[in-house]
Amino acid sequence: MTKRAYNFNAGPAALPLEVLQQGQEEFINFADSGMSIMEMSHRSAIYEEVHNEAQSLLRELLGIPDSYKVLLLQGGASTQFAMVPMNLLPAGKVGAYVMTGSWAEKAIKEAQLFGETAVAASSETDKFNRIPDLSTIQIPANAAYLHVTSNETIEGTQYKAFPETGDLTLIGDMSSDIMSRPVNVSQFGMIYAGAQKNLGPSGVTIVIAREDLVAASPKSVPTMLRYDTHVKNNSLYNTPPSFSVYLAGLMLKWVKGKGxxxxxxxxxxxxxxxxxxxxxxxxxxxxxxxxxxxxxxxxxxxxxxxxxxxxxxxxxxxxxxxxxxxxxxxxxxxxxxxxxxxxxxxxxxxxxxxxxxxxxxx
The missing domain is CATH 3.90.1150.10 (Aspartate Aminotransferase, domain 1)
Incomplete structure (x- = not known):
C-alpha cells in the first residue's frame, strides 16, 4: 500500500501504521508459539503476559496509584452506563450527572433504570455547545457519585478542568479522550473508556477504579456485571477480547515511544x-x-x-x-x-x- 486514507472517523478510529504493521507481522505466529494470539488460550502464560503488560503500561502512562484497580472488560462504555449505577447507586442515594450532550444523556437514561438520578448541571439551553461552568454544578446532599463525560464526541466539547468533589466519588466517562492528555487519576473514584478511539480497536473497555469502590458489589447484581467479579479474577473471569487487548498494548507502547x-x-x-x-x-x-x-x-x-x-x-x-x-x-x-x-x-x-x-x- 502506497497511500492510506486521511482517516477522521469518530470510532472505531485511526490506528498508527506502525501498530498495524507489527500486528500484521505477528498475526500468524505470535511469540514463536506457532499460533495467532487469537487462537491461544486466555489462560496461557503467553497471553497472560500480554494482558498484564497492557495493565502495567496503563498504570505507568497515566500515573495510576497502587490503590486503584485496572480492569479490561467488554461491552463498551454503553455497558458501563449500566454497571456504574448497578454497582454504585444504593437505595436512598442519588446518582448525580452533568448533562453535556448525547453521551451524558445516554448514561443518565441507563442510571434511571436502577435508581434515583439528578442533573447537577446542564448546557442543554445552549444546545450542548459548551461544558457548564463548574461553579454551576449543584450536587444533592445524598449523592452517591457525580458522573461527567469528559469529551462529547458528537457535539465536540471537552472539559478543560474537572469539578473538585472532595469526599464524593467522581466518575468519568473518558471514552473519547483518555490517553490524549495527562489526568489526575486520584481526583476520580472511577474512569472508564472504550478503547476504539485513542487506545486501540473496538472490543476492550478500560475501567480504572479505586479499590474500595469495587471490592464488593451488591449480591443482587448478575455475576458478569459485578466489578468485584473482574477484580478477583484479574479481568479473566471469562474469555477476554484477547486480540483487542494485544493491539491496545501495542498502542500503549506507541504512546510511550512518542514521549x-x-x-x-x-x-x-x-x-x-x-x-x-x-x-x-x-x-x-x-x-x-x-x-x-x-x-x-x-x-x-x-x-x-x-x-x-x-x-x-x-x-x-x-x-x-x-x-x-x-x-x-x-x-x-x-x-x-x-x-x-x-x-x-x-x-x-x-x-x-x-x-x-x-x-x-x-
Missing part, C-alpha cells in the same frame, strides 16, 4: 490548531459549533452556511481521500475526529482542502 501522554497532548493541540485556525480565519464561511472555551482536541465540529455546501464538502473530501467528515446524524454538519493516531499530515491536508474548498465555493 508519553504529555508529549501526545502537545501533538494533539498542534494538529487540531491547524483546523481550528482554518475555521476561525474563514471569515464566517466555516462556523465552529462548540464555544471556544469548550472546544475539543479530539472532535472538531463545524458547519458551512448551507446544507447543500456541506454535502458537497463531504463528497469532494471523499474523492480526495478523506474519510469520516460527515457530522453525526443526530446533529448534522461536519466533524473531524483527531484522535491520538491521526497524524499531523492528515490535519494539514484537511486544512489545505478546507482553504481550497472555500476559494471555490465562497
Amino acid at each position: 508519553g501522554v504529555a508529549a501526545i497532548e502537545q501533538i494533539n493541540r498542534d494538529k487540531t490548531k491547524l483546523i481550528y485556525d482554518r475555521i476561525d480565519q474563514s471569515g464566517g464561511f466555516y462556523r465552529g459549533f462548540a464555544d471556544p472555551s469548550s472546544r475539543s482536541d479530539m472532535n472538531i465540529t463545524f458547519r458551512i452556511h448551507t446544507e447543500e455546501l456541506e454535502k458537497r464538502f463531504v463528497q469532494e473530501s471523499e474523492h480526495h481521500g478523506f474519510v469520516g467528515l460527515k457530522g453525526h446524524r443526530s446533529v448534522g454538519g461536519l466533524r473531524a475526529s483527531t484522535y491520538n493516531a491521526v497524524p499531523v499530515e492528515s490535519c494539514r491536508a484537511l486544512a489545505e482542502f478546507m482553504s481550497d474548498f472555500q476559494k471555490r465555493n465562497g
